Amino acid sequence: MTSETPNTPTADQIRRAPKVLLHDHLDGGLRPGTIIDLAREAGYESLPETDADKLGIWFREAADSGSLERYLETFAHTCAVMQTRDALFRVAAECAEDLAEDGVVYAEIRYAPEQHLEKGLTLEEVVEAVTDGFREGERRAKANGHRIRVGALLTAMRHAARALEIAELANRYRGNGVVGFDIAGAEAGFPPTRHLDAFEYLKRENNHFTIHAGEAFGLPSIWQALQWCGADRLGHGVRIIDDIEVAEDGSVTLGRLAAYVRDKRIPLEMCPTSNLQTGAADSYAAHPIGLLRKLHFRTTVNTDNRLMSGTSMSREFEHLVEAFGYTLDDMQWFTVNAMKSAFIPFDERLAMINDVIKPGYAELKSEWLFRQTAATSGSSAG
Template identity: 60%
Template structure:
């Protein structure tokens, strides 16, 4: 990290006002508690609480419980209220409004259409409903004086057998909101090779792919995502750090800092040297145990190691409801923990700009917009 020049102190920096880019944010993990309560009442679904504050606390406690069944139960409640067109439109609209209020100017929202068919919607109708909500959210954000652009990442569940169907769905909607494809769900035991035909189909149609890898499984999963998944980005990808060794040398004098010698394995070198973006979600990684081998708190999270050694790290939220986070809050956490400054936040944001599933000219325009916003923050 370089020394800041003429920058505001971190404590006085308004991170929320900075233009930010969100690449890894799940639709069913970003609902407002009050909305869940209203929609649940309409469909007759029973919740742990009907008080918004208490329900929000229940989601946070469940995500932090260390119990995988309890963590997964949280999604049972959000998915239950996202089975109708009206429910999907409202959730998508509010999702966009909340991102815009947090200073996000470009976002890719990922969700699995196959999980939203219980009330009779078709896959195409579900995608159209979410797109309608996104567009309403963009209009509402503009009315509030905020700019935001949002695309859909259509996701296939790894433990199901609908990957080709979802791949075809994504390509079918590429000119009406869909910008990329993803696979999610249980990573360990469900390598991307299982869906090789779907990934080949997407490559044949030049449709971008990001793959959840390097979260619940390690290097083998990352390699398979790159080889068979043809991933252009790694969803989380944080366990690439398991292919990095750091040895510390004793300082020659008491006043000298400890020096770390970094050596990388072949996979880590490949990912770094080719600038394959990592969609890192700091708080979520701690909750799910993705970085447990490094430690149990943010100070031991390998995100700083990855950033300082030149990986294309991007900062994301994963599930804003369950983790009780915002993108602003995640950046502030990193600034407090690792002493990042405005230049660091800009570099991490530009990594996300460059990784966005946008045409080159639109990425250039987004880059200019983000740079202008950061320049204003410099005063």
């Protein structure tokens, strides 16, 4: 990275910049060393590696393998060691710590309570363990000089039949650590319309929800998520690009669905590295986020699964800065988009934007200006 373009951030500035994360899976972000510790405590002997560095590499290579079966196996290992209160508490606390260390000031972390019941925990006990872990992680982060606020999204698995039950659970814990609801899992063959009862319930309760849509299946998935289910946000939504036509002369025509998404300011929870792994884009430079940013869709930058993708919010932005020449102004634009789209009250979102995000970027831009002025003065003196 260079400073040839105004406000082009350095890697250190990207790390220190205040960032907002809306799409991150708890069971996709464990520290490899923690997995090994928890597996030992649980008597789980199926890990492919017992060295932390080698295990981290295994997860990344499995996610990059192109094999759906091997990719899904990665989550089998992480979920297997997240079946007790202590394990869930530790994973959640470390998640908050790791994000805060990376400069994330607000995060919504999603997980499926139904996947953590194998050793007798109730759904409620799962939620309370994770929430307590997030609060502990926030305290540890503060003690280390970092600020972060973490909210949970309760996820229902779209191939299962517990969506209404999980939606009701999310509503009961609303305002007590839980900020919304999500459905996840394979899109093909499991449309969001299978869970209309859950979405209708949440709408009656004036609650927030996002839906994984437009990642693997395409425009019909997006259309159903919005028009049948009423999603507030789209998890990924990358395939909205299929409804946008770019002519040889560079002119752009939006189809009706794409125009609706842009006009209604529907947030797109984009996860560039993950999208490359699943084949939604061939490279960072070819990722639809570049065009969608130019067209002023409400795009946001996210990690999806930090362990499987070997990523962080800083790494995602580093890739985008390299691919598109993004500046601190662009980073701020993505970050404000995300904060506007968060599932917390308006006044709290506004306070985060005005009191944390904008001042943070203003300081970084001042640093850049100071460096440039110093470099120019030094050149003149020479």
